[in-house]
Amino acid sequence: xxxxxxxxxxxxxxxxxxxxxxxxxxxxxxxxxxxxxxxxxxxxxxxxxxxxxxxxxxxxxxxxxxxxxxxxxxxxxxxxxxxxxxxxxxxxxxxxxxxxxxxxxxxxxxxxxxxxxxxxxxxxxxxxxxxxxxxxxxxx
Amino acid sequence: xxxxxxxxxxxxxxxxxxxxxxxxxxxxxxxxxxxxxxxxxxxxxxxxxxxxxxxxxxxxxxxxxxxxxxxxxxxxxxxxxxxxxxxxxxxxxxxxxxxxxxxxxxxxxxxxxxxxxxxxxxxxxxxxxxxxxxxxxxxxxxxxxxxxxxxxxxxxxxxxxxxxxxxxxxxxxxxxxxxxxxxxxxxxxxxxxxxxxxxxxxxxxxxxxxxxxxxxxxxxxxxxxxxxxxxxxxxxxxxxxxxxxxxxxxxxxxxxxxxxxxxxxxxxxxxxxxxxxxxxxxxxxxxxxxxxxxxxxxxxxxxxxxxxxxxxxxxxxxxxxxxxxxxxxxxxxxxxxxxxxxxxxxxxxxxxxxxxxxxxxxxxxxxxxxxxxxxxxxxxxxxxxxxxxxxxxxxxxxxxxxxxxxxxxxxxxxxxxxxxxxxxxxxxxxxxxxxxxxxxxxxxxxxxxxxxx
Numbered sequence: 001x002x003x004x005x006x007x008x009x010x011x012x013x014x015x016x017x018x019x020x021x022x023x024x025x026x027x028x029x030x031x032x033x034x035x036x037x038x039x040x041x042x043x044x045x046x047x048x049x050x051x052x053x054x055x056x057x058x059x060x061x062x063x064x065x066x067x068x069x070x071x072x073x074x075x076x077x078x079x080x081x082x083x084x085x086x087x088x089x090x091x092x093x094x095x096x097x098x099x100x101x102x103x104x105x106x107x108x109x110x111x112x113x114x115x116x117x118x119x120x121x122x123x124x125x126x127x128x129x130x131x132x133x134x135x136x137x138x139x140x
Numbered sequence: 141x142x143x144x145x146x147x148x149x150x151x152x153x154x155x156x157x158x159x160x161x162x163x164x165x166x167x168x169x170x171x172x173x174x175x176x177x178x179x180x181x182x183x184x185x186x187x188x189x190x191x192x193x194x195x196x197x198x199x200x201x202x203x204x205x206x207x208x209x210x211x212x213x214x215x216x217x218x219x220x221x222x223x224x225x226x227x228x229x230x231x232x233x234x235x236x237x238x239x240x241x242x243x244x245x246x247x248x249x250x251x252x253x254x255x256x257x258x259x260x261x262x263x264x265x266x267x268x269x270x271x272x273x274x275x276x277x278x279x280x281x282x283x284x285x286x287x288x289x290x291x292x293x294x295x296x297x298x299x300x301x302x303x304x305x306x307x308x309x310x311x312x313x314x315x316x317x318x319x320x321x322x323x324x325x326x327x328x329x330x331x332x333x334x335x336x337x338x339x340x341x342x343x344x345x346x347x348x349x350x351x352x353x354x355x356x357x358x359x360x361x362x363x364x365x366x367x368x369x370x371x372x373x374x375x376x377x378x379x380x381x382x383x384x385x386x387x388x389x390x391x392x393x394x395x396x397x398x399x400x401x402x403x404x405x406x407x408x409x410x411x412x413x414x415x416x417x418x419x420x421x422x423x424x425x426x427x428x429x430x431x432x433x434x435x436x437x438x439x440x441x442x443x444x445x446x447x448x449x450x451x452x453x454x455x456x457x458x459x460x461x462x463x464x465x466x467x468x469x470x471x472x473x474x475x476x477x478x479x480x481x482x483x484x485x486x487x488x489x490x491x492x493x494x495x496x497x498x499x500x501x502x503x504x505x506x507x508x509x510x511x512x513x514x515x516x517x518x519x520x521x522x523x524x525x526x527x528x529x530x531x532x533x534x535x536x537x538x539x540x541x542x543x544x545x546x547x548x549x550x551x552x553x554x555x556x557x558x559x560x561x562x563x564x565x566x567x568x569x570x571x572x573x574x575x576x577x578x579x580x581x582x583x584x585x586x587x588x589x590x591x592x593x
Contacts, residue, residue, distance in 0.1 A: 129209035130208055
């Protein structure tokens with residue numbers, strides 16, 4: 001198990017507080033190993049990339065069956081559609097979806113590959129990006 | 141969280157149309173524990189350590205690229221200034237060690253590794269003298285190793301012996317790599333006030349105050365800023381500054397997020413975001429074009445320095461708001477060969493060395509990727525380095541010289557490296573002699589600015 005500097009600092013501070021003047025090598029060892037054992041949450045030093053929402057953006061010339069094809073592929077990947085916005089600008093079709101990918105048994109790269117295969121078949125563009133990038137760029 | 145339709149489309153537009161990418165993720169590795177009196181063992185220590193930390197660098201960066209749909213142009217490694225751990229070596233041993241670095245870089249799949257460096261602003265150790273002596277040999281016998289030498293600082297003044305020595309090193313390097321347009325000089329930077337956490341190669345190294353291993357990220361994105369300025373149209377300066385700041389804010393945020401993720405995959409601490417606008421030779425990915433969009437007819441026109449100053453300042457302000465870990469160079473780069481609009485300005489005769497020098501006093505980093513006639517005397521090159529260092533020393537900022545005295549070439553010719561290094565037209569240098577000044581030796585004393593306590 002890997003610890004971030006932040007977590008190590010927390011463990012150390014807890015140990016200092018608990019032991020105070022009584023610290024001996026054996027006692028320190030005991031307290032630290034207990035802290036390590038109870039440290040179950042994964043490292044949260046960054047805006048977690050495992051939260052599991054992705055944003056799918058697709059463009060192309062409008063034609064029948066685009067939404068159906070994309071949604072059925074998403075269904076096959078076992079992802080949950082949480083939001084969907086679709087607009088037509090003349091003959092140009094744009095759709096943006098927010099997907100929960102936690103329930104999928106595929107990982108991010110595999111879903112991405114499935115989507116790019118579909119994009120090629122349909123002759124449209126599909127981008128799948130993790131939600132964090134939008135949060136980072138557009139929210140103060 | 142709810143996202144606006146336009147926000148999402150804007151992000152896609154930035155990455156797909158406006159060349160927005162992260163310029164570099166650079167893994168800094170300390171080599172301070174690698175010394176061994178036996179060269180063979182020292183080489184093994186260095187090789188093993190770089191592979192230990194660096195072997196997954198490219199893979200991790202690629203994973204993060206895909207996760208966020210933003211590409212990372214360069215994956216690189218920086219090391220402790222080599223003269224520090226290996227101070228006891230002689231120049232031949234340094235060259236051999238450099239060949240090991242080259243091999244390690246190739247093995248982990250990166251194009252450049254930087255940190256073949258010495259910090260001599262206040263004087264030389266024996267090892268530093270040897271390392272500087274070895275630079276022409278190293279840069280001609282390796283492909284991936286980049287070198288830098290710091291010759292001055294606001295605190296220490298300018299080491300004029302080092303300035304003269306570096307001018308000769310530059311000349312020798314140009315000659316030793318004459319069959320490839322003197323490419324060795326493109327991998328050699330002379331600094332004043334060098335930052336210790338800069339992720340941008342060729343001037344990167346892993347400073348002595350840095351942790352064991354650290355991941356720094358350099359952002360980019362002139363194309364995005366250019367489009368934002370064009371879109372804003374004819375607005376006043378305050379509004380223009382706002383437009384630049386908003387764009388840089390987003391770029392910095394994206395850079396930090398991706399850098400932190402690469403660091404997390406490595407299991408190493410994240411260092412800094414270097415909020416620099418770095419151009420590439422690609423169409424539209426140019427600082428020169430930004431200056432023109434701001435309103436000057438061409439780079440070099442009166443007003444260019446003011447435009448650049450405002451651009452640079454806006455970049456910093458937005459970057460500071462976006463991230464608490466800003467470092468490195470952080471400003472706008474103006475390398476001639478890597479920027480299509482700058483190349484054209486030089487070719488048309490609109491941009492001179494003197495104007496470039498003025499521009500470097502308001503932006504990072506310095507006279508960068510500039511080709512000059514191959515027969516320029518070393519003393520004149522020393523004069524150029526001294527001038528640039530003086531700007532850095534007095535203004536408490538980083539300045540650098542990466543100059544290419546193109547062997548056998550003259551004004552009207554050009555050197556062409558292709559790829560990111562681009563193409564540099566040979567610029568004219570004033571044909572006046574600086575020899576009696578630069579060969580005095582000794583040090584230009586530290587300025588008033590150094591006494592801040």
